[in-house]
Amino acid sequence: MATIKDIANLANVSSATVSRILNNDKTLSVPEETRRAVFNAAKELNYTKKRKVTKNDFTLGLFNGILCSRKSMIHIISK
Incomplete structure (x- = not known):
């Protein structure tokens, strides 16, 4: 199973950036190209978000x- 670190390595960004992009952090200011790279890497790696138990x-x-x-x-x- 793919991890945020795997996505970060493939997209050439930090794992913090990946996390913030995947969580749709509105305060994060990154180029659209970076967002696309992260989402493409996540798709390529078949990343699925773990559901948090509340x-x-x-x-x-x-x-x-x-x-x-x-x-x-x-x-x-x-x-």
Whole structure:
């Protein structure tokens, strides 16, 4: 799997620049040519962004035959 470093090497820019471009940072001022190079490198390397897990995400699991969220499981287990 391609990384931001791989894209940076292929596009001849820093990994910070790649990150900011891929995250659509409006405060970053780079030439359109650089943006295109980063997106082309990402496409060439089949880069896919990892989804960040947030505290609002819940994992469902089976616990003693009852379907419950992670919060419920923690509550049950801690008793």
